Amino acid sequence: MARKRKGRDISGWLVVDKPAGMTSTAVVNKVRWAMDARKAGHAGTLDPEATGVLAVALGEATKTVPYITEALKAYEFTARLGQATNTDDAEGEVIAQSDLRPDDEAIKAALSAFIGDIMQVPPQFSAVKIDGERAYKKARDGEEMALAARPLWVEELLLIDRPDDDHVLLEMTCGKGGYVRSIARDLGDALGCKAHVKSLRRIWSGPFQASDGLTLEQIDNMAKTPDLDQYLKPLEVGLADLPEVRCLAESVAKLRNGNPASVIASDVEFGDEVWASYDGKAIAVGTYRGGEMQPSRVFVA
Template identity: 60%
Template sequence: MARKKGRDISGWLVIDKPAGIGSTDVVGRVRWALDAKKAGHAGTLDPDATGVLAVALGEATKTVPHLTEALKCYDFTVTWGAETDSDDASGTVTKTSEARPDAAAIRAALPDFVGQIMQVPPAVSAVKVDGERAYDLAREGASVELASRPLWVESLDLLDAEADSAQLRMVCGKGGYVRAIARDLGRVLGCLGHVAHLRRTWSGPFRVEDAVSFDHIDRAAQAMLDDRMLPLQAALADLPHLRATSAGAVRLRNGNPGDVTTGAEFGETVWVSEGETPLCIGRYMAGQVHPDRVFNL
């Protein structure tokens, strides 16, 4: 089998995604600009959404599941008075209402959307139905019935309220659809609503203040992009960090349990390094780490 062409680089590049482009397209451009062998992302953003899209390169792709589990923050604007078939401004209006909520009514409704909630994803979403994406079925005119799914909402706050719109901030776990929050909030308030603007300001350890503008992603800027890359372990900030012994490092690199010089709770998921070099992610058991993911750095 032919080897993949490109540079063997590993780390994270945080992109400030603009509206009008898909997450996969951003990853493709980053991979091209950096001439990287392998790239992926942690957490899709809708094409019309902007903000933090963390792109994993090389061995950092093995840490994506840990970032996917992390909390994420969204600032968004809800327009009242209309519901659309996509639950955002890109869709077709399906229902309208003359009712408008005031700030007090909005604040009173928010607590029911905090904590462990059940959420029905938008009909135009990447959720699979019988092996097909819901958005593909919706485009074909099929009636899409999606089941509700659990979502952890850490917080949902009203930032500002105007006559026809409101600005909110939500911190939530994986799998959350801000568009569904806007839709359901509009229904509860009796005024209907949809997302007009959506921006992800942080995702786990990655902040929009540290992101690279999409306009700067070009091969001519490769040196600058290299300098802006974050190390693989940037995605592992929520995991305990242990250090391997010299003999343990050899075993861990080969995928075998290895000794570490520091400890954690029995059975806890940790990441291990030799010096500053990440070795693996694994489970700590009585002085050893049993690797689940080994980094080839």
């Protein structure tokens, strides 16, 4: 018999302002310990040296992680011009240099090529799997790989500031799977000056804002107390991008058992993915089929 994981059956989202020098997994483990939660996960990995929004899902909220992962997110990052590194960030070794420093107008003109549907090659040091092994492990062994380009939707890419000739501050809003390091690298190549990411911060992800995030110091100070519970956002926040339908009392048990049931909907099309609520609480996610919903994922009360 499998051993039952210890901890509270607590559900919701805790927004963390991740510090540099820590992996996303380590942050999740810290939150799970502090909340004494049985189950936890996160929506979208940040590189260890990156900071900003890391939304940690607890309990039943982990079932809504895919909807946050698919949502738009925004990054603020500083690109160092004149140097390319083997990791495409400041942690790597400089592998190419240039004395060219394009002016602001040239940079703004180059940014237009990175907006919309683009193809992006992940960094050599990334978590992409090659023949069952992470790319960064192969890169650490000195192996060079031809990584396949991947599609990315970039909603917006703006030049925010130019503190000096060597640095530019940019802000990017994009969809799932974006590598900011690749953007900096490819921008440097397009400008002919080489570039890498010097610092990176995720300022928002879906409904979650960095300004709402708790620091690890705050989490430590409130660990295992009711004070920390007050910062927990309801799991329904993770469903903000899906249409909501309401179910009747007699439909609750049917949906939670995975069976289709009647729902009340407006502005919803046949075949849409929706979430059903009762008294404001999420009951299930599923497909709307003309007055009924067929659940695909249910939430335990």
